[in-house]
Amino acid sequence: MFKTIEWLDRGVRMIDQRVLPTREVYKTFRGYKEVAGAIQDMVIRGAPAIGVAGAMGIALGASKINTEEIKAFTKDFKKIVRHVAGARPTAVNLGWAARRMEALFEANKDKPTAEIKKILIAEARKMHDEDVLINKKIGANGARLLKKNSTVLTHCNAGALATAGYGTALGVIRGAIEKGKNIKVFADETRPFLQGARLTAWELKKDGIDVTLIADNMAGHMMQQGLIDAVVVGADRIASNGDACNKIGTYTVAVLAKAHKIPFYVAAPLSTIDMDIKTGAEIPIEERSIKEITHMAGKRLAPTGINVRNPVFDVTPAKLITAIITEKGVVKKPFKAGIKALFEKKKKKKTGNKK
Ligand code: MRU
Numbered sequence: 001m002f003k004t005i006e007w008l009d010r011g012v013r014m015i016d017q018r019v020l021p022t023r024e025v026y027k028t029f030r031g032y033k034e035v036a037g038a039i040q041d042m043v044i045r046g047a048p049a050i051g052v053a054g055a056m057g058i059a060l061g062a063s064k065i066n067t068e069e070i071k072a073f074t075k076d077f078k079k080i081v082r083h084v085a086g087a088r089p090t091a092v093n094l095g096w097a098a099r100r101m102e103a104l105f106e107a108n109k110d111k112p113t114a115e116i117k118k119i120l121i122a123e124a125r126k127m128h129d130e131d132v133l134i135n136k137k138i139g140a141n142g143a144r145l146l147k148k149n150s151t152v153l154t155h156c157n158a159g160a161l162a163t164a165g166y167g168t169a170l171g172v173i174r175g176a177i178e179k180g181k182n183i184k185v186f187a188d189e190t191r192p193f194l195q196g197a198r199l200t201a202w203e204l205k206k207d208g209i210d211v212t213l214i215a216d217n218m219a220g221h222m223m224q225q226g227l228i229d230a231v232v233v234g235a236d237r238i239a240s241n242g243d244a245c246n247k248i249g250t251y252t253v254a255v256l257a258k259a260h261k262i263p264f265y266v267a268a269p270l271s272t273i274d275m276d277i278k279t280g281a282e283i284p285i286e287e288r289s290i291k292e293i294t295h296m297a298g299k300r301l302a303p304t305g306i307n308v309r310n311p312v313f314d315v316t317p318a319k320l321i322t323a324i325i326t327e328k329g330v331v332k333k334p335f336k337a338g339i340k341a342l343f344e345k346k347k348k349k350k351t352g353n354k355k
Helices: 032-040 047-063 070-085 092-107 113-143 169-178 195-206 216-224 250-259 335-350
Strands: 005-008 011-015 026-029 149-154 182-188 211-214 230-233 237-239 244-247 264-267 313-316 323-326 329-331
Touching (some): 005 047, 005 113, 011 047, 026 032, 032 047, 047 070, 047 092, 047 113, 070 092, 070 113, 092 113, 113 323, 169 182, 169 195, 169 230, 169 264, 195 211, 230 244, 230 250, 244 250, 250 313, 329 335
Parallel strands (some): 149 182, 149 230, 230 264
Antiparallel strands (some): 005 011, 011 026, 237 244, 244 313, 323 329
């Protein structure tokens, strides 16, 4: 199995997702600016994966700070955190990871800088391993929702490549297969970056999972033909009311699923839920280069001199979502109360349920 991201003593190693599936190339990034650049350029992508990459980038940057004087160290550390956290705006996991690294730094500021560096590296590595375990729990929780023989439609790539391993939406598919279910997958190609065609199809094929690739505009037809039993997608940020932001085109799939009475599931870890926002309207939607729309494989297809837009995420309103699958359980409507309860469960566990 490939490794999406890995901490090495000499830097952070990632599989270059821009060149998959034609080439399997690994790149090692040796500084925090390079790691932030890799996130921006989509060498690594997917909300949980960029969270882990962000934490590793921060640890890498901190490990190279050249002073033992804590005031100067703090100044450099904060600069690194700001730089890495700003690499992409939509997936909340990046900010979440940066805040976690910052809080750990604050809690250990009284220690010698050499020790702080070790603590930060250990934390970033822990976040990587935790992410795989979380995805396996999401997989097990979601597996129960799929019927013994199901064909699942997914959009974009919320698989091992979008996480530290196993995946969120594809984790649900893997979890169901591990339980002995017969699951087939329809993968939307996911224009314009083609995460579905290039990445989902590649990693499912590698795992021996039955996958059929379709163009995005074929999803409705497949549903109308009765070929889809459930939709499972990931998320980049979920608002506290359950509105879920995911790869552009997800909203369209959710509307189609509703029209065909097909369950629409969102699989994501708690780190993807943004309790600071009330609805999806508050989520910043990243716009990327218009070249992704006008060009294909480096060749211009659209005429010059026209307007082009490239928002790369959209928001699916909570009312179109059947359930949100997390590592702490499956949340159904009303989402606001259910999501709040997930975080309360987490807090209680931390305080050992003290009265
Ligand atoms: O632009 P990307 O490829 O980083 O966007 C990722 C997604 O939107 C995925 O669909 C995913 O569900 C979120 S990560 C598990």
